[in-house]
Amino acid sequence: MERRAKQDLKISGSASAGGGSYNNVVISGQGNIDGDFDCADLRISGASKLDGNVEALTVKITGTANITGDFKVNDCKVSGFAQVHGNIKADEMRIEGAAVAGSNVSADWLEIKGGLKVKSECSAENFVSKGAFTVGGLLNSDRITIELYGPCRAKEIGGENITVRKGPGFHFARIVKTILSSFDVDSGLVAESIEGDEIYLEETKAKVVRGNNVMIGEGCEIGLVEYRSKFEQRGNSTVRENKKVRR
Amino acid sequence: MEQISKKELLDLTDISYGQLYRWKRKGLIPEEWFIRKSTFTGQETFFPKEEILARVEKIKNMKDDLSLEDMAEKFSPMPAEVRLSSADLVERKIASQSVLDLFLKGRKEQTSFSFEETFALYTMNNLLQSGALTLEEVESAIKLLTEHYPKSEGRVSELIVVRKLGVAASLLVSTASPVFFDETVKIVYRANLSASVEALKMLL
Numbered sequence: 001m002e003r004r005a006k007q008d009l010k011i012s013g014s015a016s017a018g019g020g021s022y023n024n025v026v027i028s029g030q031g032n033i034d035g036d037f038d039c040a041d042l043r044i045s046g047a048s049k050l051d052g053n054v055e056a057l058t059v060k061i062t063g064t065a066n067i068t069g070d071f072k073v074n075d076c077k078v079s080g081f082a083q084v085h086g087n088i089k090a091d092e093m094r095i096e097g098a099a100v101a102g103s104n105v106s107a108d109w110l111e112i113k114g115g116l117k118v119k120s121e122c123s124a125e126n127f128v129s130k131g132a133f134t135v136g137g138l139l140n141s142d143r144i145t146i147e148l149y150g151p152c153r154a155k156e157i158g159g160e161n162i163t164v165r166k167g168p169g170f171h172f173a174r175i176v177k178t179i180l181s182s183f184d185v186d187s188g189l190v191a192e193s194i195e196g197d198e199i200y201l202e203e204t205k206a207k208v209v210r211g212n213n214v215m216i217g218e219g220c221e222i223g224l225v226e227y228r229s230k231f232e233q234r235g236n237s238t239v240r241e242n243k244k245v246r247r
Numbered sequence: 248m249e250q251i252s253k254k255e256l257l258d259l260t261d262i263s264y265g266q267l268y269r270w271k272r273k274g275l276i277p278e279e280w281f282i283r284k285s286t287f288t289g290q291e292t293f294f295p296k297e298e299i300l301a302r303v304e305k306i307k308n309m310k311d312d313l314s315l316e317d318m319a320e321k322f323s324p325m326p327a328e329v330r331l332s333s334a335d336l337v338e339r340k341i342a343s344q345s346v347l348d349l350f351l352k353g354r355k356e357q358t359s360f361s362f363e364e365t366f367a368l369y370t371m372n373n374l375l376q377s378g379a380l381t382l383e384e385v386e387s388a389i390k391l392l393t394e395h396y397p398k399s400e401g402r403v404s405e406l407i408v409v410r411k412l413g414v415a416a417s418l419l420v421s422t423a424s425p426v427f428f429d430e431t432v433k434i435v436y437r438a439n440l441s442a443s444v445e446a447l448k449m450l451l
Binding site for chain 2: 106123125140141142156158159160161192193195196197207208210211212226245246
């Protein structure tokens with residue numbers, strides 16, 4: 001078959017297109033794409049439903065995107081809203097708006113300034129959050145840096161370096177939250193277990209923290225700390241039990 | 248199957264949490280090996296002892312020469328765009344010519360083999376060499392393996408052939424689940440498939 005240059009696709013009114021292989025795709029109205037598709041560059045500023053698996057080199061979502069399959073991308077920025085029912089796999093992903101993943105997320109670089117919700121596992125070489133997130137399973141990353149501005153939840157957290165600090169607006173956010181809603185006032189990090197080599201925590205609730213060097217800062221409630229080399233506790237935090245494990 | 252807690256594993260092998268989580272992320276340690284159990288301090292993770300210790304040892308030995316991605320490929324249960332010719336198979340001692348002939352009996356003539364087929368041939372060779380099974384029993388075990396192993400995506404880890412009152416049956420069993428047989432059942436062959444996939448890859 002003769003190879004042709006890939007076509008661009010532009011949807012600016014209300015329209016549907018079929019899947020396939022495209023060059024640049026721009027959706028600014030109400031656009032649907034039915035079936036798996038791949039493209040070089042994808043920009044969504046309208047409302048879109050992408051029914052199938054989506055693969056792209058660069059993606060910018062300023063509107064809303066609903067992807068029913070898996071989403072694979074090199075470089076992705078979400079400042080609108082993205083809902084992905086399958087897995088998300090990215091080299092770099094920045095979320096300034098909100099994103100929901102119905103399965104797993106894996107990325108080299110994952111940065112959250114808005115909110116992210118992941119149903120199962122979230123893994124990244126670098127995980128940076130300055131927003132809010134919920135991870136239903138394990139949050140697994142070499143370097144986890146969390147600045148707390150809103151509620152952060154993960155069932156388990158594991159990695160090498162784990163740092164959790166409250167952000168500059170943390171107390172203000174808490175007051176607003178307390179006024180606005182009477183439930184779920186924990187605007188810090190809540191996890192069942194946190195395991196890493198170097199751990200620093202503030203405003204964190206966890207049943208177990210295990211690590212090599214563990215430092216518990218202000219506002220923490222920890223059930224058990226198991227450490228190998230060093231344990232330190234500061235400020236008004238509570239640690240019910242701490243144990244040194246032999247190395 | 249004996250299990251080992253994460254804490255014991257770290258002590259015994261002298262690896263860090265960071266390494267363990269990195270290896271998990273890169274697919275060097277299969278998800279099925281992380282067995283979560285509820286204890287009085289909350290959740291604890293256990294591993295199948297023999298498998299995880301062997302795996303960690305291998306990773307430690309290889310990690311100076313290979314990238315994590317290359318290692319993941321080596322450990323992956325159904326990998327690699329591999330095609331081998333019949334001459335390759337015999338030359339690399341994956342299967343003997345007679346095993347190859349047996350395998351091809353009743354199939355279309357073919358001269359190149361995918362990884363899945365190569366694995367079936369390799370296992371067939373092992374089964375026949377063990378001398379514990381009849382030809383028919385080997386054929387039915389291989390049929391089971393080719394039909395179900397590739398689809399299981401690494402969840403299945405053992406091939407067991409049993410005999411009761413002279414009648415044989417073959418089973419594929421997953422990693423984390425022990426199997427029990429009544430006392431009149433005799434296990435005639437038992438092979439760890441993940442280990443044999445790794446062994447096979449070393450021959451490629």
